[in-house]
């Protein structure tokens with residue numbers, strides 16, 4: 192019998208609907224490994240790009256999309272980690288709908304990416320650190336709950352929050368030293 196972590200998670204989530212999901216230790220153990228991968232990949236983004244990395248996990252627990260920030264490298268205003276991961280996953284899935292998938296990213300998606308995640312009907316978004324200046328999932332505006340959004344996705348935040356915040360802080364510190 193194969194253990195489908197997503198199904199098990201959704202089952203448990205229904206039971207826990209009135210409780211705060213962040214208090215559920217299981218979420219940490221289930222997404223722990225993926226958030227670690229996200230953070231490791233973000234670290235590898237290097238000096239020219241903001242260290243942001245995103246993964247898309249399908250209903251079978253497989254990673255079908257990976258993206259790191261490539262805005263500078265590709266001179267592409269759309270080169271955000273989430274959009275790159277979405278494009279790859281859509282190609283692999285051969286579909287633009289992601290209702291049964293999860294996107295995991297270290298920083299709260301910006302308004303552009305949050306809009307794209309709503310448009311792609313992403314089932315769930317897990318992010319690590321809030322972005323109070325640009326975030327589109329609660330930091331400035333919450334597009335997942337906005338009246339323009341017909342698709343309501345589940346958003347979980349705070350997994351590896353401190354590690355992720357430190358990664359970004361160190362990156363900015365280094366950038367200042369270089370200048």
Ligand SMILES: [Zn+2]
Pocket residue numbers: 271272273300301302303304305
């Ligand atoms: Zn973005």
